[in-house]
Amino acid sequence: MTIESTIIEMAKSAKSASRMMAKASMDxxxxxxxxxxxxxxxxxDWIQEENKKDLAYARxxxxxxxxxxxxxxxxxxxxxxxxxLKEVIQLPDPVGAMSETRVRPNGxxxxxxxxxxxxxxxxxxxxxxxxxxxxxxxLKTGNAIILRGGSEALHSNLALASIISQALSDTGLPKxxxxxxxxxxxxxxxxxxxxxxxxxxxxxxxxEGLIRFVVDHSRITVLKHYKGVCHVYVDxxxxxxxxxxxxxxxxxxxxxxxxxxxxxxxxxxxxDAFLPAMSNRFKTEGVELRGCPKTCSILPHAIPAVExxxxxxxxxxxxxxxxxxxxxxxxNHIAQYGSNHTETxxxxxxxxxxxxxxxxxxxxxxxxxxxxxxxxxxxxxxAEIGISTTKLHAFGPMGLEELTATKFVVLGNGQVRV
Amino acid sequence: MTIESTIIEMAKSAKSASRMMAKASMDxxxxxxxxxxxxxxxxxDWIQEENKKDLAYARxxxxxxxxxxxxxxxxxxxxxxxxxLKEVIQLPDPVGAMSETRVRPNGxxxxxxxxxxxxxxxxxxxxxxxxxxxxxxxLKTGNAIILRGGSEALHSNLALASIISQALSDTGLPKxxxxxxxxxxxxxxxxxxxxxxxxxxxxxxxxEGLIRFVVDHSRITVLKHYKGVCHVYVDxxxxxxxxxxxxxxxxxxxxxxxxxxxxxxxxxxxxDAFLPAMSNRFKTEGVELRGCPKTCSILPHAIPAVExxxxxxxxxxxxxxxxxxxxxxxxNHIAQYGSNHTETxxxxxxxxxxxxxxxxxxxxxxxxxxxxxxxxxxxxxxAEIGISTTKLHAFGPMGLEELTATKFVVLGNGQVRV
Numbered sequence: 001m002t003i004e005s006t007i008i009e010m011a012k013s014a015k016s017a018s019r020m021m022a023k024a025s026m027d028x029x030x031x032x033x034x035x036x037x038x039x040x041x042x043x044x045d046w047i048q049e050e051n052k053k054d055l056a057y058a059r060x061x062x063x064x065x066x067x068x069x070x071x072x073x074x075x076x077x078x079x080x081x082x083x084x085l086k087e088v089i090q091l092p093d094p095v096g097a098m099s100e101t102r103v104r105p106n107g108x109x110x111x112x113x114x115x116x117x118x119x120x121x122x123x124x125x126x127x128x129x130x131x132x133x134x135x136x137x138x139l140k141t142g143n144a145i146i147l148r149g150g151s152e153a154l155h156s157n158l159a160l161a162s163i164i165s166q167a168l169s170d171t172g173l174p175k176x177x178x179x180x181x182x183x184x185x186x187x188x189x190x191x192x193x194x195x196x197x198x199x200x201x202x203x204x205x206x207x208e209g210l211i212r213f214v215v216d217h218s219r220i221t222v223l224k225h226y227k228g229v230c231h232v233y234v235d236x237x238x239x240x241x242x243x244x245x246x247x248x249x250x251x252x253x254x255x256x257x258x259x260x261x262x263x264x265x266x267x268x269x270x271x272d273a274f275l276p277a278m279s280n281r282f283k284t285e286g287v288e289l290r291g292c293p294k295t296c297s298i299l300p301h302a303i304p305a306v307e308x309x310x311x312x313x314x315x316x317x318x319x320x321x322x323x324x325x326x327x328x329x330x331x332n333h334i335a336q337y338g339s340n341h342t343e344t345x346x347x348x349x350x351x352x353x354x355x356x357x358x359x360x361x362x363x364x365x366x367x368x369x370x371x372x373x374x375x376x377x378x379x380x381x382x383a384e385i386g387i388s389t390t391k392l393h394a395f396g397p398m399g400l401e402e403l404t405a406t407k408f409v410v411l412g413n414g415q416v417r418v
Numbered sequence: 419m420t421i422e423s424t425i426i427e428m429a430k431s432a433k434s435a436s437r438m439m440a441k442a443s444m445d446x447x448x449x450x451x452x453x454x455x456x457x458x459x460x461x462x463d464w465i466q467e468e469n470k471k472d473l474a475y476a477r478x479x480x481x482x483x484x485x486x487x488x489x490x491x492x493x494x495x496x497x498x499x500x501x502x503l504k505e506v507i508q509l510p511d512p513v514g515a516m517s518e519t520r521v522r523p524n525g526x527x528x529x530x531x532x533x534x535x536x537x538x539x540x541x542x543x544x545x546x547x548x549x550x551x552x553x554x555x556x557l558k559t560g561n562a563i564i565l566r567g568g569s570e571a572l573h574s575n576l577a578l579a580s581i582i583s584q585a586l587s588d589t590g591l592p593k594x595x596x597x598x599x600x601x602x603x604x605x606x607x608x609x610x611x612x613x614x615x616x617x618x619x620x621x622x623x624x625x626e627g628l629i630r631f632v633v634d635h636s637r638i639t640v641l642k643h644y645k646g647v648c649h650v651y652v653d654x655x656x657x658x659x660x661x662x663x664x665x666x667x668x669x670x671x672x673x674x675x676x677x678x679x680x681x682x683x684x685x686x687x688x689x690d691a692f693l694p695a696m697s698n699r700f701k702t703e704g705v706e707l708r709g710c711p712k713t714c715s716i717l718p719h720a721i722p723a724v725e726x727x728x729x730x731x732x733x734x735x736x737x738x739x740x741x742x743x744x745x746x747x748x749x750n751h752i753a754q755y756g757s758n759h760t761e762t763x764x765x766x767x768x769x770x771x772x773x774x775x776x777x778x779x780x781x782x783x784x785x786x787x788x789x790x791x792x793x794x795x796x797x798x799x800x801a802e803i804g805i806s807t808t809k810l811h812a813f814g815p816m817g818l819e820e821l822t823a824t825k826f827v828v829l830g831n832g833q834v835r836v
Contacts, residue, residue, distance in 0.1 A: 019753065023777055096776065102798050108787055110797050113775070117809050200809060221639050221810050242832040249834035335437065357531070357827045358514065359441055369526055369830025378835065379528050379826060380520050391535050391618060391823035392639050393811040405809035408797060409775045412787025414660040416667035417796070 003183060007191040010146055010179050011198035014119045017174035018144035022116050024173055026093040029140055035167040037085040040132070043163060044078055050159035051128070058152045070127050071152055081132040088136040091382045094401050095142045098409070106415050112406040116142035118200035120403070121192055123214055125206035126150035131160045134203075135178045137385050139168075141403040144177040146199065148192060151184040158182060193218040203386050208313075223398065225363075225389035227313040228258030228341035230371040233330040233356070235347035236267040240274050242368060243346040244281060249370040250344065252285045256315045258387065259342050259374040263310065263320045265330040268294070271323045275299055287317045294323040310337040327352055331359055338362065340389040342374040363389055363396035421601060425609040428564060428597050429616035432537045435592035436562035440534050442591055444511040447558055453585040455503040458550070461581060462496055468577035469546070476570045488545050489570055499550040506554040509800045512819050513560045516827065524833050530824040534560035536618035538821070539610055541632055543624035544568035549578045552621075553596045555803050557586075559821040562595045564617070566610060569602035576600060611636040619811075621804050626731075641816065643781075643807035645731040646676030646759035648789040651748040651774070653765035654685040658692050660786060661764040662699060667788040668762065670703045674733045676805065677760050677782075677792040681728065681738045683748040686712070689741045693717055705735045712741040728755040745770055749777055756780065758807040760792040781807055781814035 001009070040047070051073040058068050094114045101111040120143050122134045131147055138145040149157040161180035169175040181188050193202065196219045203223050204214040211224050232250050234243040250261035266274055275298050279289060289295075290309050291302035302321065309320040310333070324330045327345070334343055344366040345356040353367045364374040374397060376384025381399030388394040394402040419427070458465070469491040476486050512532045519529040538561050540552045549565055556563040567575040579598035587593040599606050611620065614637045621641050622632040629642050650668050652661040668679035684692055693716050697707060707713075708727050709720035720739065727738045728751070742748045745763070752761055762784040763774040771785045782792040792815060794802025799817030806812040812820040 019779070022779070104796070104798055108791065108796075115779070115809070118779075221808075239832070245832060245834055253835050353829075361437070361440070361533070362825065364826040364828060366828040367830060369828055369833040370835050372835035373526065373828060373830075373833070374826075378522070378526075379828070380522055390639075391533070395823050396826045405813050407780065408782040408792075408814045410782060410784040410787055410791060410797070411771075412785060412791075414657070414663060415787040415791070416663055417671050417788050417790035 003185055003187045004191050006183075007181065007188055008195065010176075010181070011119070011192070011195035013176040014144040014146050014179060015198040017177040018116065018118045020174045021139070021142045021144055021177050022095070024142060026095075028171065028173065029093065029142070030089045032139060032167050032171040032173055033085050033089050033136055035171050036132070036136075036164055037082045039163045039167055040078055040082055040085075044075070047078070047156070047159050047163075048073055050155040053155040054153055061152070063152065067126060067152070071156070073128055073156055077129055081129055084129075084133055085136050088140050088383060091140065091400060093140060094404050099406075107413065108415050109411040111409050113409045114401070114404045115407050117403060117405055119144045119146065119198055121146045121148070121199050121202045121220070123148045123189060123192075123202065123204045123206075123210070124150065125210060126152050128153045128156040128160060130205060131157050131180070134385060135161075135164055137383055137400060137403060139177065141400050143403060146179050146181065146192065148181040148189055154182075154184060189214075190217055193220060196220045205386055221392070223386065223388045223390065223394055225258065225339065225341060225387050227339050228260070228387075229262045229311060229313050229337060229339040230259060230342040230344075230374075231263050231265055231330075231334050231338060232261050232344045232346065232371065233265040233324075233327065233334075234267060234270060234274060235327060235345055235349060235352055236269040237349040237352070238267075238270065238346040239348060240270060243274060244278050246344065246346055246368070246370050247278060248281050250372055251282065251287060251319055252317065253370070253372050255317050258313075259371050260315070261319065261371050262312065262314055263322065263337070265333060266321065266323050267327070267330075268323050268325055271295070271298055275321070282319065285317060287319055290318065290320045292322045295321045313339070327356065331356070334360060334362075341387070342366070342371040344369060344371050363387065421603055421605045422609050424601075425599065425606055426613065428594075428599070429537070429610070429613035431594040432562040432564050432597060433616040435595040436534065436536045438592045439557070439560045439562055439595050440513070442560060444513075446589065446591065447511065447560070448507045450557060450585050450589040450591055451503050451507050451554055453589050454550070454554075454582055455500045457581045457585055458496055458500055458503075462493070465496070465574070465577050465581075466491055468573040471573040472571055479570070481570065485544060485570070489574070491546055491574055495547055499547055502547075502551055503554050506558050506801060509558065509818060511558060512822050517824075525831065526833050527829040529827050531827045532819075532822045533825050535821060535823055537562045537564065537616055539564045539566070539617050539620045539638070541566045541607060541610075541620065541622045541624075541628070542568065543628060544570050546571045546574040546578060548623060549575050549598070552803060553579075553582055555801055555818060555821060557595065559818050561821060562592075564597050564599065564610065566599040566607055572600075572602060607632075608635055611638060614638045623804055639810070641804065641806045641808065641812055643676065643757065643759060643805050645757050646678070646805075647680045647729060647731050647755060647757040648677060648760040648762075648792075649681045649683055649748075649752050649756060650679050650762045650764065650789060651683040651742075651745065651752075652685060652688060652692060653745060653763055653767060653770060654687040655767040655770070656685075656688065656764040657766060658688060661692060662696050664762065664764055664786070664788050665696060666699050668790055669700065669705060669737050670735065671788070671790050673735050676731075677789050678733070679737065679789050680730065680732055681740065681755070683751060684713075684739065684741050685745070685748075686741050686743055689713070689716055693739070700737065703735060705737055707737055707739055709739040710741055713739045731757070745774065749774070752778060752780075759805070760784070760789040762787060762789050781805065
């Protein structure tokens with residue numbers, strides 16, 4: 001079989017599995033997830049042997065130690081996969097829930113019933129634990145899934161997928177509800193992205209390059225964010241010690257992730273009082289500061305920022321700082337350079353807090369809290385399959401509900417249209 | 419300016435208008451809609467003069483009388499546009515509504531706020547009243563809109579759009595919130611479909627050919643249905659006189675629309691009792707029947723159906739009929755040949771009613787009611803901009819809420835991530 005025909009066959013069998021998955025009860029799905037957790041523990045040795053093939057391949061290719069570390073399925077990684085499965089088992093299953101019942105004048109009762117999306121394609125980079133996390137969330141919501149992981153993780157992913165498929169068929173669900181693309185060729189991704197008759201949604205997880213590649217070649221809707229250029233705006237009415245804690249947390253708590261702050265916007269009337277202490281605090285963590293001219297006049301050791309700093313996602317201990325005349329200027333800066341991801345205002349002014357919440361066009365807008373809270377778990381969704389900065393279907397962190405849709409169900413007793 | 423640069427400029431100015439529209443209050447938007455209604459009445463003569471240019475062009479091109487009728491802006495059509503605007507004014511504005519507030523253990527209050535989508539592109543065929551209907555719904559929900567109507571309606575659409583733009587600017591809103599593509603060239607559509615940086619959603623309205631063209635060439639998400647191959651399944655437990663009323667209504671009430679029945683599925687154990695009377699009823703309206711072999715043995719005047727009948731959307735007084743052994747066979751037929759649009763079961767069996775509701779993968783699934791109820795107004799949405807058979811973002815009739823999205827808003831008092 002050619003690569004193309006293999007992928008087309010996978011997509012078709014995923015679609016047919018998705019019909020059976022949509023009917024599975026919560027008990028059935030939880031039983032499968034529990035069985036996967038058991039098998040991960042029982043077959044730990046075999047998984048780690050398969051993982052070693054990937055590690056050898058990665059060393060041959062000269063991958064960095066950090067990459068090899070992310071690729072390694074240690075006992076600790078296995079334990080966290082098992083723990084993740086147990087958490088997903090505890091989450092409520094949204095499928096079948098009915099809401100918004102209304103009765104029409106002719107007696108028709110109209111409701112919306114939550115249903116799985118169908119078949120989801122996940123395209124991701126090297127960490128093999130995504131295989132288990134993503135499969136668990138998609139299975140729990142009654143979807144079928146086709147996974148295309150990083151080429152360095154192929155043996156590990158195939159081993160994990162074979163455990164999942166076996167668990168599906170041993171517990172009475174279709175084994176093709178979870179499939180891994182079994183080859184490294186790029187043609188496989190391109191064929192996958194063209195199966196719009198079988199696949200309902202593509203979720204890419206990885207760097208901006210991967211995501212742009214997927215968007216440029218997909219005929220299927222893609223839920224994604226390219227990057228997180230997140231801002232904290234310190235208003236003139238801000239509690240400055242609160243502003244310092246929030247800004248510090250937003251920048252240094254985990255600088256390499258999408259909800260870390262990249263640009264700090266400060267109202268001019270508090271800049272002199274706020275920035276020197278803030279700068280000293282950042283110095284303790286070695287944060288490099290790049291400032292607008294006014295910032296540099298207050299903080300002489302700051303590096304002058306250039307135009308390309310403002311739209312930049314550093315993912316590192318680097319921060320750009322701009323002093324603004326007003327909240328309007330801050331919001332205009334965010335509209336021009338931001339990524340619709342996460343923005344925070346620190347303020348004690350009621351009207352401005354609410355204006356910022358209403359007018360800033362980001363998936364999560366916060367008042368007096370760190371940008372780091374844009375995260376499904378932190379916002380109470382229970383789990384997260386990704387963050388979307390496109391507004392269609394989902395905007396912000398995507399939990400179980402965002403892996404479902406609703407259909408209308410209508411209960412009549414003979415009504416016809418007049 | 420070239421066609422390409424004109425369209426790019428329009429898309430950019432729509433995006434900048436969308437920021438202002440998102441801030442507009444319900445009062446402001448209703449004032450604009452009311453002003454449009456006034457101007458349609460005051461400028462009726464001018465609109466009808468512009469419309470005559472289109473009618474002359476249509477006659478030169480030899481369009482059918484039916485097409486010319488659809489293109490004509492009579493006083494009655496103008497009155498219905500005004501009436502439509504008044505109805506949209508009465509609808510609640512979803513923008514800004516907050517829902518699902520939850521409090522996290524650290525005291526963060528998390529809610530979802532409804533926001534406009536941004537810029538919507540509508541691509542449609544000849545009827546100029548769509549220009550007013552679609553613009554009204556998009557303005558009410560705080561979106562900007564770019565309309566590309568049928569080339570036969572260009573003068574009419576430009577006249578209507580100029581009235582809308584003038585009303586926007588006279589009432590303090592950005593006039594580029596509603597724009598008409600001012601040329602007939604196909605290049606204009608192709609350029610529009612490539613503006614993914616500025617346009618958030620494309621909604622095509624028209625025949626399957628138009629919709630496939632849009633989907634094949636769009637880099638922006640398209641909400642659409644290709645066709646409505648709707649089924650009524652008459653269960654062995656059905657009240658047969660109710661089944662006859664529902665089937666008759668679903669087929670003949672308005673055969674040319676997407677929620678009309680195209681295939682009737684009948685349980686074998688009631689076929690002999692049901693089909694002869696049903697067939698006589700259809701004969702009164704001249705419905706042509708195309709049946710499976712069993713159907714033809716019961717109804718000798720039925721034409722034998724061929725394979726291509728089952729996926730066909732007749733949009734006419736033609737009906738295919740199949741006798742099935744069980745509800746499962748009916749559901750398998752629907753899964754194979756249906757269009758995920760609208761399906762009805764007529765039954766008095768509780769379990770089967772609920773199984774059909776759960777397992778049939780259509781945007782609207784009904785028990786004991788006509789397929790003709792798949793309609794935003796009939797289901798209580800207040801208005802409808804179209805029907806989607808894709809599950810992402812919207813599945814089924816799309817009302818005002820489906821022209822919006824939600825963002826997370828988070829109220830803190832100094833929380834940082836630990």
